Amino acid sequence: MTKTLSLLAALALSLGVQFAAFANTIAPDALVKGVTDDVIAIVRQDKAIQSGDTRKAVELVETKVLPYFDFAHMTRLAVGKDWRQASPEQKAALTQEFKTLLVRTYSNALTQYRNQVIDFKPLKAKPEDTDVIVRTEVRQAGAKPVQIDYALDKQGDGWKVYDVMVAGVSLVTNYRDSFGQEVRAGGIDGLIKSLKDKNKQLETTVQAKK
Amino acid sequence: MMKNKKSKLQVRGLLRGIATVALGLGLTACASTGGHPKDPFEPLNRATFQFNEQADRFVIRPVAQVYDYVPLPVKTVVGNFFGNLGDVWIGVNNLLQGKVAEALSDGGRVLVNSTVGLFGVFDIATELGLEKHDEDLGQTLGVWGVGEGPFLVLPILGSSNFRDTLGLVGDLYADPVIQHKEVATRNSATGLRLVHKRSVLLGADTTAEQAALDKYSYMRSFYMQYRLNQVYDGSPPRVKDPDDEDARADEPAGPALAATGTTLPNLATKESQE
Numbered sequence: 001m002t003k004t005l006s007l008l009a010a011l012a013l014s015l016g017v018q019f020a021a022f023a024n025t026i027a028p029d030a031l032v033k034g035v036t037d038d039v040i041a042i043v044r045q046d047k048a049i050q051s052g053d054t055r056k057a058v059e060l061v062e063t064k065v066l067p068y069f070d071f072a073h074m075t076r077l078a079v080g081k082d083w084r085q086a087s088p089e090q091k092a093a094l095t096q097e098f099k100t101l102l103v104r105t106y107s108n109a110l111t112q113y114r115n116q117v118i119d120f121k122p123l124k125a126k127p128e129d130t131d132v133i134v135r136t137e138v139r140q141a142g143a144k145p146v147q148i149d150y151a152l153d154k155q156g157d158g159w160k161v162y163d164v165m166v167a168g169v170s171l172v173t174n175y176r177d178s179f180g181q182e183v184r185a186g187g188i189d190g191l192i193k194s195l196k197d198k199n200k201q202l203e204t205t206v207q208a209k210k
Numbered sequence: 211m212m213k214n215k216k217s218k219l220q221v222r223g224l225l226r227g228i229a230t231v232a233l234g235l236g237l238t239a240c241a242s243t244g245g246h247p248k249d250p251f252e253p254l255n256r257a258t259f260q261f262n263e264q265a266d267r268f269v270i271r272p273v274a275q276v277y278d279y280v281p282l283p284v285k286t287v288v289g290n291f292f293g294n295l296g297d298v299w300i301g302v303n304n305l306l307q308g309k310v311a312e313a314l315s316d317g318g319r320v321l322v323n324s325t326v327g328l329f330g331v332f333d334i335a336t337e338l339g340l341e342k343h344d345e346d347l348g349q350t351l352g353v354w355g356v357g358e359g360p361f362l363v364l365p366i367l368g369s370s371n372f373r374d375t376l377g378l379v380g381d382l383y384a385d386p387v388i389q390h391k392e393v394a395t396r397n398s399a400t401g402l403r404l405v406h407k408r409s410v411l412l413g414a415d416t417t418a419e420q421a422a423l424d425k426y427s428y429m430r431s432f433y434m435q436y437r438l439n440q441v442y443d444g445s446p447p448r449v450k451d452p453d454d455e456d457a458r459a460d461e462p463a464g465p466a467l468a469a470t471g472t473t474l475p476n477l478a479t480k481e482s483q484e
Contacts (some may be wrong), residue, residue: 105421112413133448144342147444163332168431168439168446175429194423202420 029123057107070160071099078175097195130154255363274408297331303345349376352441369433
């Protein structure tokens with residue numbers, strides 16, 4: 001009797017554990033919606049971000065958004081075929097600099113948030129899909145809605161964003177032409193240097209504004 | 211007689227000049243092997259782009275910045291008014307693309323907004339659920355299968371390509387503002403519309419400026435992706451990147467997965483809070 005009970009208990013426990021593990025895998029559309037809602041709730045309350053405090057916007061993005069982005073994948077996409085010729089150290093440096101550039105420039109967009117409403121379109125994906133697009137639309141008074149799509153892929157049991165498309169324009173592959181130019185002109189190291197210079201220049205303009 | 215001869219000479223000189231420029235362009239196009247395959251006129255385009263940048267920096271953008279001080283409700287009215295004028299041609303293009311339901315909706319928009327909306331001042335149609343569309347002849351040609359042709363930067367008007375430039379000529383023929391008979395009204399309306407459109411982009415332009423390593427190729431790539439998305443009405447065919455797959459195959463999953471570790475606890479706590 002006790003044996004059966006303990007067996008049942010063990011079974012229930014393992015099922016429970018499995019269920020918890022299953023629940024950890026939030027659906028990609030729920031993930032995007034959760035993060036977006038979180039961030040907007042904060043921006044709505046934060047007068048500093050609304051009045052153009054880039055540093056605070058960057059901070060918010062780093063804590064709330066970055067964990068759900070796969071920058072190695074984004075950088076690989078942006079660099080394209082030249083990625084193969086980069087050494088592991090160069091890949092790490094490229095990823096680091098590209099991440100800094102993307103976060104700096106696009107965090108600014110948060111400072112321009114003015115009560116726009118974000119609509120989430122129903123996810124068109126099969127349960128077994130490991131690569132999906134979550135479609136959203138930003139609506140604002142007196143203007144056409146802007147389409148923002150997120151590409152996510154499944155890694156282990158979590159989803160990660162690897163591309164963001166605004167009005168159909170990928171913020172990632174939009175860099176491919178200019179990255180290609182840099183690599184042709186100065187090799188992978190030339191590209192790393194250009195990105196570093198760009199980031200330094202942005203850093204000084206942010207400081208000058210303060 | 212003399213005059214006639216002189217003008218003939220001038221024409222001949224002009225033709226020779228064009229031929230030289232064309233030849234020069236052809237040569238540079240051949241010479242730049244590393245260039246973008248869809249941008250054979252890159253040197254000319256870059257020059258026009260530079261001119262446009264200066265015109266924007268010193269004239270168009272400052273005017274748009276001043277206009278931006280106009281209270282939002284007034285700007286909304288300006289946008290609505292020109293938007294209503296544009297809806298007719300948008301409807302025609304939807305029809306040309308075989309999208310009858312959309313065309314009818316556009317017709318309904320014009321009807322509602324021109325009457326209840328007081329000559330287009332208020333966008334009542336959107337409130338009623340008739341969504342505004344964005345179509346032009348360039349997109350229609352694209353839907354019909356016309357290739358985009360070489361990339362082209364037009365003076366003042368900016369990024370385009372051969373197909374969209376052809377489309378633009380048609381758009382201008384059908385444009386009620388450009389075709390307006392009274393010159394003074396036509397010119398001021400055209401100017402106001404341009405300034406209004408530019409003011410909408412204030413802010414986005416700073417982002418582009420900050421984001422781009424080379425603004426020219428950034429804008430070029432932007433335009434190509436943007437127009438493709440428009441031709442396919444927001445869902446262009448997804449091509450899985452061959453480069454991406456290649457790169458993934460020979461890459462150890464290390465760096466990408468290393469970052470994953472931190473997200474799982476976050477997600478777990480988020481779950482328990484809800």
